[in-house]
Amino acid sequence: MENSEAMALTAVLLAAAGDLTRRINDGVEARGFDGRPAYGFAFTRLAPDGATVTDLATHLGMTKQAASQLVDELVRKGYAERRPYPGDARARLVVLTERGWACTRAAEEAAADAVRAWVEVLGEDEVRVLRDRLARIAPYGPIRPAW
Amino acid sequence: MENSEAMALTAVLLAAAGDLTRRINDGVEARGFDGRPAYGFAFTRLAPDGATVTDLATHLGMTKQAASQLVDELVRKGYAERRPYPGDARARLVVLTERGWACTRAAEEAAADAVRAWVEVLGEDEVRVLRDRLARIAPYGPIRPAW
């Protein structure tokens, strides 16, 4: 495969990923929630039983200070709350509020809508194959912005 | 397709895109260049004949002020230079220097290396199919960070 093809693959991957996240974010906002893409990935870690700030930081690939600031934001907007962590007085358990759950469901709906647009172009089977192949090359580890 | 599958597709797409851009950036730095991912996308617009700041801003989906600052950076690091634009004394033509071309080639090599790692997992044909399918769903328009 030529070098220029590799760059083309990169460009199209980024375009697709950016398009999808933007569609999801738009869909979430259209459903009456105020957020940014990072929220969704935080929510997937907070559900279903909550998580500590440090857990969240690891999951999102950022410092615990940044994760703590993100939690501040989520709390201020009513999506999450800090509760004592049973058995360790240093730690706090960050859990979703009812509004946080509603926002999570909205994000999943918006994601399904966005993917539906792709299914209309490629068909259900091809999208599934796409996902499976990407899963085989995607690294484990923290969820991070593409750049 | 279920809602949770849609979220899984999003996560894996972002992971793959992030992985690829990180590999390319690492490869470029390993070849002795100091940059960030946005450079690569700027370079693809500056090559082969140069571009104005406003062109670059449109291509990258940012304000012309931000694009101007990016060009400042590229000039300071020796990758590009501003030259007069023939036929319009307001505009300037931003062109790659020899070092800028070398960095572009390094980025293409690094991209090819990164994709080669994927080819080893999926095989050449599947990667090509992946690219073609992504090309069918990716929007045209500016290249933007995924989030």
Place this chain on the structure above:
DNA sequence: GGCAAGTGGTCAAGTTGCTTGACTATATGG
């Protein structure tokens, strides 16, 4: 030719979402 309106670019200041560094409170293992 001259003048209003549009376009290309830059300067300056403000914002956002992170980082590093310093610190407190609690836990844990000899």
Place this chain on the structure above:
DNA sequence: CCATATAGTCAAGCAACTTGACCACTTGCC
């Protein structure tokens, strides 16, 4: 019970943008 490690926060700094103001030049129009 004290040294060391861990959870979390506070504060300051920084990178990569944004918005707003502005100048230089071009263009369309009378």
